[in-house]
Amino acid sequence: MSAPLRLVVLGLSLSSSWGNGHATTYRALLKAFAGRGHDVLFLERDVPWYADHRDLPNPDFCRFALYADLAGLEAHHAAIAEADAVIVGSYVPEGVAVGDRVLAWARGTRAFYDIDTPVTLGALDAGDCAYLAPRQIGAYDLYLSFTGGPTLRRLERRYGAPAARALYCAVDVQAYAPRARPVLYDLSYLGTYSPDRQPTLERLLIEPARRAPDLHFAVAGPQYPAEIDWPGNVARIEHLPPQAHPDFFAGSRYTLNVTRADMIAAGFSPSVRLFEAGACGTPLISDSWAGLDTILAPGRDILCPTNSDEVLAILRDLPEAERVRLGAAARQAVLARHAAEIRAAELEACLREGATRRRSRRVAGPGEWGAPGPGSEAGDVVGVLATGGPILAEVSECGSEQ
Known part of the structure; x- marks a missing residue:
């Protein structure tokens, strides 16, 4: 049996799920990782937004510490x-400077976990990524x-990543399971407002709601503009903490998944909401994108209508037996491939692979075996430390979900 690992994670947030999906992603993954016998320390930048909305200030599956600024990281050197x-992780405040310190200090495997990959690559191409430098x-x-498929090769070939590996979001199947609850909504949606998702939300939920006043809908999540004209049969919920998600899904005949434009363009970018709702056995309706069939099979595990008419046909005409079968199929697929325990095993394998590669790179020296050249290896990381502002901007898909 392999020895337990000592893992340190510097992520956007573990303590607050308000307005981000990073927290729920880290919670499921690290709880399962610790369950495999490993020791985990999570370091989180103490920022006012999350300080005011902490729903897990004392996790029981890992050690947890806040640091006030870059100087505060010295206590964890x-x-x-x-x-x-x-x-x-992606979207860590002053992430370039944090990364420089980790690359200079860490003697073990150094990894970057991108829960926002298409957004990151777009920002890198534009030269304005605040949390990761190309070097x-x-x-x-x-x-x-967070994104698999062709993006992994792009990371390796264009950006020089020694090893790019998909590590999708996952779900804590103990927390997310079918529950007997009264049905409150015919169709629900859980997600933080995003301008590029709003047209799809309009087409697949808001317009059906306008056309079917006898049906009941819900949209849960923060930051929606006040000027949105919500039909009277759409319930608005400003924030749902993670512990309330299973009841929300259980109270929905169907739930909707809406993917951000960057994620659709990249493909192979499943939202954590797919896994959470699927684990609860709630039938899923979603937009479509390349690679979805590698996650959940359209027509078997999930439905992908393209317009309001098709959504209303599902809500009104799909036989109840088929609706129940759809939810059961989604749950079976999620438990088989996307449970947190499975993802934690994948993370462990990646980290052990990384340790082997790191030893090889040390032996090979600069320029060989994918080793970075002078100026980019850990001992040579010097110079500019970015001074990014508070990370309160929208983050994408897993990161932008509440």
């Missing part, structure tokens, strides 16, 4: 240096990506 693996990508031993 030894833990980072001595860890078997260190992960820096750092080759220095990380491992690039873990």
